[in-house]
Amino acid sequence: MADVKLDRVVKRFGELETIHGVDLDIESGSFVVFVGPSGCGKSTLLRMIAGLEEVTEGDVYIGGKCVTEAKASARGIGMVFQSYALYPHMTVRENMSFGLEVAGEPKEVIAARVSEAAEILKLGELLDRKPRQLSGGQRQRVAIGRTIVRQPKVFLFDEPLSNLDAELRVQMRIEITRLHERLGNTMIYVTHDQVEAMTMADTIVVLRDGAVEQVGTPLTLYHRPENRFVAGFIGSPK
Ligand code: ADP
Ligand code: MG
Numbered sequence: 001m002a003d004v005k006l007d008r009v010v011k012r013f014g015e016l017e018t019i020h021g022v023d024l025d026i027e028s029g030s031f032v033v034f035v036g037p038s039g040c041g042k043s044t045l046l047r048m049i050a051g052l053e054e055v056t057e058g059d060v061y062i063g064g065k066c067v068t069e070a071k072a073s074a075r076g077i078g079m080v081f082q083s084y085a086l087y088p089h090m091t092v093r094e095n096m097s098f099g100l101e102v103a104g105e106p107k108e109v110i111a112a113r114v115s116e117a118a119e120i121l122k123l124g125e126l127l128d129r130k131p132r133q134l135s136g137g138q139r140q141r142v143a144i145g146r147t148i149v150r151q152p153k154v155f156l157f158d159e160p161l162s163n164l165d166a167e168l169r170v171q172m173r174i175e176i177t178r179l180h181e182r183l184g185n186t187m188i189y190v191t192h193d194q195v196e197a198m199t200m201a202d203t204i205v206v207l208r209d210g211a212v213e214q215v216g217t218p219l220t221l222y223h224r225p226e227n228r229f230v231a232g233f234i235g236s237p238k
Pocket of ligand 2: 042043
């Protein structure tokens with residue numbers, strides 16, 4: 001069953017149409033990467049799935065339910081952004097607990113979920129530090145931890161590694177892939193980086209100018225690109 005489905009989704013900002021009727025079926029438990037040049041509409045699509053941006057036409061389904069009109073908080077999704085947006089005055093533990101406290105979760109539940117996330121993300125030693133006492137990679141882990149503790153059904157990542165240096169990016173790619181193997185939820189990951197797409201995805205969605213050019217596994221896109229744009233973007237010789 002499709003866990004996330006887009007049905008003829010259109011987005012207009014005023015007169016300007018930036019997403020032109022996108023259809024997409026994302027299978028439960030898959031790791032899907034939206035890839036395409038800057039400005040092609042990756043973030044807008046992700047934000048419409050998250051409920052952070054209104055859909056102009058068409059529908060969004062999550063877990064078989066139409067959520068086009070649903071608030072972001074009711075969609076069961078968790079989103080990790082490029083800018084980590086950690087609270088600077090709070091410790092790592094407080095940053096991870098905060099959302100659950102606001103949601104009124106009991107103290108023991110919060111403590112258990114934070115410990116589990118810290119273990120998964122190797123943050124155990126850092127729980128009492130403030131964000132400024134962390135490296136870029138550690139901050140990004142805390143941002144992911146904050147999402148994990150809420151146990152969303154679907155994870156959305158918007159270029160989460162673009163502020164990291166090359167070496168850390170490679171390491172974090174591996175860590176996010178492991179996280180997916182461990183948690184098994186549906187993950188949708190946006191990047192303009194072809195290497196990230198090729199190394200992390202089960203399924204790649206190639207976008208160009210607000211439309212889907214091709215959907216397929218990394219191998220399919222590499223060996224059987226449907227057009228020159230996909231071939232050029234993915235880097236195969238066609
Ligand atoms: P990407 O994430 O692939 O770089 P975006 O989804 O951010 O692309 O943007 C897609 C297009 O929509 C761009 O042309 C961008 O200028 C436009 N756009 C995005 N957000 C807004 C907005 N709030 N108002 C007007 N235009 C926007
Ligand atoms: Mg973007």
